Amino acid sequence: MKLRVFFVMLIVLSLTFSACTTKATETPVVEEPPTEEPEPAKPTDKPVVVEPTEVPTLEPVTLTFWSHWAEEDNKKAVLQYAIDKFQTEHPNVTVDVTWWQKADMFPAMRNAFTAGEGFPDIFYFDRGGLEFIDAGWLADLTNAIDWSEVKEGAILGWTRPGPDGKDGVWAMALEMATDEIYYNKAMFADLGIDVPDDYQFTADEFYDICVKIREAGIDPFANAVGDYAIMGHYIYSYVLLAQLGADDLISLWKGEKSWKDPEVVEALEYIQSLYDIPVYGESFSTMQLGESHVYFHTEDGAAMFLLGSWYTGRAFVDPAEGGQPESFQLGFLRYPAMPNGKGNDLKVSLVSGSIAVAEMSEQKDLALELLQVMASTEVGNKWVTDTAVATGIKTTEVGGKFQWYFEEFDKTHVGQQYANAFYGLIMPADLKDAFENILCVGLPLGEITLEDAIEQMEEARLALE
Amino acid sequence: MEIKSPFLAKEHKYKHAKPKRPWRTILLFLAPTLVLYFGLIFYPVVRTVYNSFHTLDMTRGMEEQFVGFENYEDLFGKDKTFKLATQHSLIWGFVSPFLEIPLALILALILYFKVPFERLFRIAWFSPILLSYVVVGIVFRWVFNNEWGVINTILSSIGLDALTQNWLGTTETALPSLIFVTTWMFTGFNMVILLAALHSLPTELVDAARVDGASIPRMVRSIFVPLLQRTIASLLILCFIGKMKIFDLVWVMTKGGPMWATETVSTYVIKRAFHWRTLDLGYPSAIAVLWFIVIFCLSLIITRLLRRRELVEF
DSSP states (O other): HHHOOOOOOOOHHHHHHHOOOOOOOOOOOOOOOOOOOOOOOTTTTTOOOOOOOOOOOOOOEEEEESSSSOOOOOHHHHHHHHHHHHHHHHEEEEEEEEEEHHHHHHHHHHHHHHHHHSEEEEEEEEEGGGGHHHOOOOOOOOOOOOOTBOHHHHHHHTTEOOOTTTTTEEEEEEEEEEEEEEEOOOOOOOHHHOOOOSSOOBBBHHHHHHHHHHHHHOOOOOOOSSOGEEEEEEHHHHHHHHHHHHHHHHHHTTTTTTTTOOOHHHHHHHHHHHHHHHHOOOTTTTTHHHHHHHHHTTTTTTEEEEETHHHHHHHSSGGTTTOOOOTEEEEEEEOOTTTTSSSEEEEEEEEOOOEEEBBTTTTTHHHHHHHHHTTTTHHHHHHHHHHHHOOOOOSSSGGGHHHHHHHHHHHHHHHHHHEEOGGTSSSSSHHHHHIIIIIIHHHHHTTSHHHHHHHHHHHHHTTTT | OOOHHHHHHHHHHHSSOOOOOOOOHHHHHHHHHHHHHHHIIHHHHHHHHHTTTEEEEEEEEEOOEEEETHHHHHHHHHHHHHHHHHHHHHHHHHHHHHHHHHHHHHHHHHHHHTTTTTTHHHHHHHGGSSOOOOHHHHHHHTOTTTOOOOOHHHHHHHTTTTGGGOOTTTTTHHHHHHHHHHHHHHHHHHHHHHHHHTTTOHHHHHHHHHHHTOOHHHHHHIIHHTTTTTHHHHHHOOOOOOOOHHOOHHHTTTTTSTTTTOOOOOHHHHHHHSSOOOOHHHHHHHHHHHHHHHHHHHHHHHHHHHHTTOOOOO
């Protein structure tokens, strides 16, 4: 019996060790060509011919790249273009791309970085992983790549303190969004709404057109918070930015400025007046982001859509896949101008889908070279042309089938100033949770009064101290 | 002459000797399970308790710092969301058993008394438990939709427009709507357990009651319910524990909204761990440890109360 047990254990251990043993990688042995000392030449000797030495071939290397946008073919195509260009320049390098939905990608990256293995060398990055910067998982790109073809705003957008407290640049903004008010031109014309020459209504005018739209049985705004509370934040950003200006708005987002400040209260009262119309539809609490797009551009359910300029990523696809119809007349508006507002000439801009490099990557140099290829005007031009989404890279030409979109954008944004004031990149987590639940969802649903909402926001702000 | 057999002593020795257990073989076969248990259950629990007494100060790198009971103090002191989440989980845990089990008993009795199409009803009533929370959550988001959901459409069509609600969009109806969904899901499972228990009862009691002229309600009240008390008590405890931990359904349907109206302890732990822009697991670990203690203690209390009446089988 004991002998039987012994042999069973021996077999099990042998199988275990054979499975665990990895083949040792064979390092190529490079034989150095024998060197010969040339004999002193004699006048009558033929010249000595030296055979050229063999150049060792580069080892194959695999670079791992994880990216969001698994369902956005136009963005994938641009990234693949950059990858193909890089691989042509580096024939020994294979870029292993994995396309994700970022909601799945960030937890996987978090686990991999925590474990210290299995993480990608280069990856998609946005505000969903700001703690990765604090953890020291991202390479500081400040002096790592040539930024000459990247916009200053894009560089500033990713300039933040690192784990040592010093400022660094942590990602390259391939996608740079501006927060817009899109409107249905045909619907406005049908309702007899004339858009001002500067595309900016005053606060009172904006209120009046929302009332007119509602009286016609149409929702003024297509926004809904069925899957993302963030969809309810836009009206706050727009009105508060116009009212307070960039510095004070950032101060409010950080929790430094009181929510009971008279200017803030005035802006919130204006927003409450819009809610009383109401500006949102009956499905505000349940409709999801993709449905909101279709509701706006296909079903003519709403006149305006408050959204980042990444609207085009979903809207500029085949209508059969949820894209807007070719006949849809899309327009831009500026934010409503608040009386005595300090930021009436501003719009929110923010770094969005970006690319970062892992600090711990064993192929960091190669990853930085791939990033450098992406941070080029050539790739920027292709991005804008193929996706119609703004980029943080300097561009020289914009063409293609979305030319009309950029002409419309340029027409509407003459002299427009921008503020890097997106709440998602600035607000502390506790305050952000309160803001999204109370103001983005609760107040528009009528679940809380404005006075109580301000009180609770102030409580959340004070709890930070 | 006394003959001493040399074999008798050995026989005596072997007769009273305890058989040796083959510990090596036992360990060899237990090893895989023990590895899985310690790796996937024991270590995570111990690590969570450890994390609850530490914090990760991101401004000082990735080093953990022992903070004692500071996380627990914050939990009891200033976390209003945790208090809301606790209320919701407790409401769910205590209300659900009193909805699911009586309804399950009624359905089980219907099947026990062999109604027509009994097999079809059994399949139909049991099927919901076969679906995952994700599938159920997505389907019921459509059912509860304010504009075109099934419930509001039916109410409107029969002239009950006044009863139509934004079921998942108001703080008053969101949690009851979710409780409705879990009742729909788990009643069938409880029904099957109770039906099995009914079939295990001695038939002589039922026959004798029939002979004595007892009506069905009387049989239910005097025979079935008393004899099923142990099964009911076990189902009650399981239902309670299950609802105190619920996460998937809430995450798919409401993510804890609107305005924390459906926030449960489980969803709050996930938010604090992975959506709070930090890698510090100390605070969410404290929530998890505290909730484990709460569920354990409440389950123990309920078990002890029921055991006094000899209702619990374990």
